[in-house]
Amino acid sequence: MLAAAADGKPDAVREALADGADIEARDDRGRTPLLLAATGDHDVAARILVEAGADPDAQDDQEDSAWLVTGVTGSVKMARVLIPAEPDYTLENRYGGTSLIPAGEHGHADYVREVLKSTDMDVDHVNDLGWTALLEAVILGDGGADHQEVVELLLDGGADPKLADRDGVTPLQHAQDKGQDEIVELLRAAGA
Structure with a gap:
């Protein structure tokens, strides 16, 4: 799940979810799949995760979240994906x-x-x-x-x-x- 989200592979994200992967799994830096997708500006993968209920506010060990990362990347498309998830x-x-x-x-x-x-x-x-x-x-x-x-x-x-x-x-x-x-x-x- 983490690799699929980080690489922006929507089919692999869907498959991981279907196989029961933890939508809030964390890598060694505390990043969730949604945070990894947002960081890479992978909007399709992020949309799948948001629709599956991923937390847009989950913060990593540097206190970044999927929503906070959009301010750094400046991605309007990612912001639009995350707004329906009602980030804080x-x-x-x-x-x-x-x-x-x-x-x-x-x-x-x-x-x-x-x-x-x-x-x-x-x-x-x-x-x-x-x-x-x-x-x-x-x-x-x-x-x-x-x-x-x-x-x-x-x-x-x-x-x-x-x-x-x-x-x-x-x-x-x-x-x-x-x-x-x-x-x-x-x-x-x-x-x-």
Whole structure:
């Protein structure tokens, strides 16, 4: 089951389920078949597992879950597979963040758009570093078109442009320090 899910082999996943394989089996890192399928962006295998009742919130030894991994990969198709499984959108990764925060870091605009449209995720969730998705998009982003779009989506989705990091530095100040002129303008237009 684990190998079939990791390799994205839907027929092998179906066969393993039919043979009574444990849908919540764990590998040596604590990853379930659904987490392995999500990590590899194997949406068909993941759909089979979701329909069979796989837990989208099962976390591995690094505190990743199938849902949390979608924020890193930015996979809209996988997010759409997992949403019907009703994942816990408040579940946190090892950095105390929800899936929106790594999506902001990586500039996954399409993913951010989908999550803001299809879930009730807290757009201003603060991780253990003291950062929101907006702060992460500015601090760890390159200021390019993808990160600009993420910033715009987050602001349109209700992100507080004045919410500072734990040192009191606002997204606007970070953007100015990094020379991200387009993001500076977006933040100013949002009342930062």
